[in-house]
Amino acid sequence: MSEKTTTEKIDVAAVEQDAAKSAMQLSTENRGKNRRSPITERAQLPQARRVVVKVGSSSLTSVENSIDENALRSIVDALGGAKARGTDVIFVSSGAITAGLSPLGLAKRPKDLSAKQAAASVGQGLLISRYTDYFARYGITVGQVLVTAEDLMRHSQYKNAHRQIERLLDLGILPIVNENDAVATHEIKFGDNDRIAALVAHLIKADALLLLSDVDALYTKPPKDGGERIARIDDPIADLEGVEIGSVGRVGVGSGGMVTKVQAARIAAASGIPALVTSAGNINEALAGEDVGTWFSTTGGRRNVRLLWLAHLADIKGTLTLDDGAVEAIRGRRSLLAAGVNAVTGKFTAGDPVSMVDKEGDEVAHGLINYGSDEVPGMLGKRTDELGDEFGEEFARELIHVDNLVTLRPRSAKTKLKQNPAK
Numbered sequence: 001m002s003e004k005t006t007t008e009k010i011d012v013a014a015v016e017q018d019a020a021k022s023a024m025q026l027s028t029e030n031r032g033k034n035r036r037s038p039i040t041e042r043a044q045l046p047q048a049r050r051v052v053v054k055v056g057s058s059s060l061t062s063v064e065n066s067i068d069e070n071a072l073r074s075i076v077d078a079l080g081g082a083k084a085r086g087t088d089v090i091f092v093s094s095g096a097i098t099a100g101l102s103p104l105g106l107a108k109r110p111k112d113l114s115a116k117q118a119a120a121s122v123g124q125g126l127l128i129s130r131y132t133d134y135f136a137r138y139g140i141t142v143g144q145v146l147v148t149a150e151d152l153m154r155h156s157q158y159k160n161a162h163r164q165i166e167r168l169l170d171l172g173i174l175p176i177v178n179e180n181d182a183v184a185t186h187e188i189k190f191g192d193n194d195r196i197a198a199l200v201a202h203l204i205k206a207d208a209l210l211l212l213s214d215v216d217a218l219y220t221k222p223p224k225d226g227g228e229r230i231a232r233i234d235d236p237i238a239d240l241e242g243v244e245i246g247s248v249g250r251v252g253v254g255s256g257g258m259v260t261k262v263q264a265a266r267i268a269a270a271s272g273i274p275a276l277v278t279s280a281g282n283i284n285e286a287l288a289g290e291d292v293g294t295w296f297s298t299t300g301g302r303r304n305v306r307l308l309w310l311a312h313l314a315d316i317k318g319t320l321t322l323d324d325g326a327v328e329a330i331r332g333r334r335s336l337l338a339a340g341v342n343a344v345t346g347k348f349t350a351g352d353p354v355s356m357v358d359k360e361g362d363e364v365a366h367g368l369i370n371y372g373s374d375e376v377p378g379m380l381g382k383r384t385d386e387l388g389d390e391f392g393e394e395f396a397r398e399l400i401h402v403d404n405l406v407t408l409r410p411r412s413a414k415t416k417l418k419q420n421p422a423k
Contacts, residue, residue, distance in 0.1 A: 318346025
């Protein structure tokens with residue numbers, strides 16, 4: 001494990017809350033509602049019909065040399081071999097920004113958005129050119145798919161992305177997916193390709209997700225400090241208790257790290273897709289089902305696209321504070337009534353996504369609210385029949401219907417997160 005061990009505290013609550021949210025599956029057409037992947041063990045990976053493989057920037061590029069040609073050849077060899085064996089491979093490739101640094105004469109990854117977009121617009125072309133040449137040696141044609149968060153937020157764009165990737169696979173093309181950094185904005189940008197990989201795995205109903213970087217596995221703490229490899233995660237809360245998770249790999253390259261890989265693996269596993277986290281150097285062993293990396297077993301089934309968006313991608317506009325009875329009700333899959341809400345904050349309109357928290361401020365659910373922020377305060381604590389009598393018949397309904405509500409798993413407060421700041 002090449003990760004350094006200098007530490008700096010990051011926002012544990014925010015990161016863990018994001019990671020522990022209940023993942024929801026995209027469209028389940030043709031695969032069966034709440035279906036889990038038939039792959040239940042890493043040894044079964046060679047039998048997977050469809051695999052999403054994500055490789056991080058630190059394994060593909062460097063600030064000094066732009067594109068690591070040897071690394072690219074090794075990865076293409078492994079993926080080309082898997083495709084030749086009959087596996088549908090969807091490759092999520094990071095590295096566009098870093099690949100564009102050297103041609104632009106930049107000594108390090110820029111911080112401002114416009115410079116990142118400029119580097120990405122150059123780097124994306126360079127990367128896809130290399131991939132086209134290298135995969136051609138296997139007789140494989142590649143197709144580039146650039147996505148942003150908005151592509152998976154809007155139904156029409158989601159359907160278009162789904163159709164595009166499925167059609168490429170039908171034609172025998174190997175899709176290469178990347179975040180469209182050249183047009184992404186701070187407001188809608190994912191921030192890392194790990195989450196994109198997890199969401200693409202949902203999008204195309206993959207049997208497994210491989211998250212590859214320069215770190216060979218998740219450890220209980222840095223190996224140099226006596227940390228031991230965690231071979232398997234069956235319960236992402238209990239099994240990660242006390243674990244120290246680093247947040248970046250090679251300094252100066254990439255925007256993710258082990259934290260984002262754990263988040264992505266949790267999203268996939270909770271949605272019926274097992275995930276393997278290991279190094280790019282282990283790609284052949286991983287695809288062969290050998291005992292490498294950290295395996296995240298499935299913990300849930302696949303569900304509706306709208307609920308996945310609501311759990312992980314929605315731009316939350318406000319917060320409702322619930323009493324204990326309301327928390328119990330929504331966790332029991334019931335609608336949220338005004339009588340169970342103690343307070344409201346934020347500015348939103350009817351149909352906007354809002355967060356629901358308990359009295360301690362812990363997030364318990366997201367939902368699409370039926371009323372605007374100017375209407376809700378006067379409704380708090382009142383029964384549905386009282387609302388109808390006071391405000392009119394159109395108010396005699398729930399604040400959030402159960403079909404527009406997704407509960408979130410409670411987070412563990414025990415996982416320790418560590419960050420290696422760029423130097």
